[in-house]
Amino acid sequence: MADAGTLTRADIAEAINRHVGLSRADASAMIESILEHVIDALVAGENVKISGFGTFVLRDKAQRIGRNPKTGVEVPITPRRVLTFRASQGLRHKVK
Incomplete structure (x- = not known):
């Protein structure tokens, strides 16, 4: 791995190269x-479910009033779309 605690695209391509035998270029392209x-x-507004791994879920958040923690002044927070990830039960069990 490139960095302790970080899995990169190159690391995944290398693992595919070793385990499956695809060239590094083909693994990277895949x-x-x-x-x-x-x-x-996700850009099209669809949720993405990868069985046994988890689900990327898009949520639209409405406009709301926030507060500046230093001054206490109320500030409107604009509506936005957020992306969340829900790990599958199997992944959560393995990570424990």
Whole structure:
């Protein structure tokens, strides 16, 4: 791995190269293609579920009033779309 605690695209491509036998270039292209499909689905407003791993969920948050913690002044927070990840039960069990 590139950094203790960080898994990179290159690390995944290397693992695919070792375990499956694809060239590093083909493994890297496959990873890029998968990530592009996930990104395209999220941009289109779809949730993405990867069985046994988890679900990327889009939520629209309405406008609300926030407060500056230093001054206490109320500030409107604009509506926005947020992306959350819910790990599958199997993943949560393995990470414990």
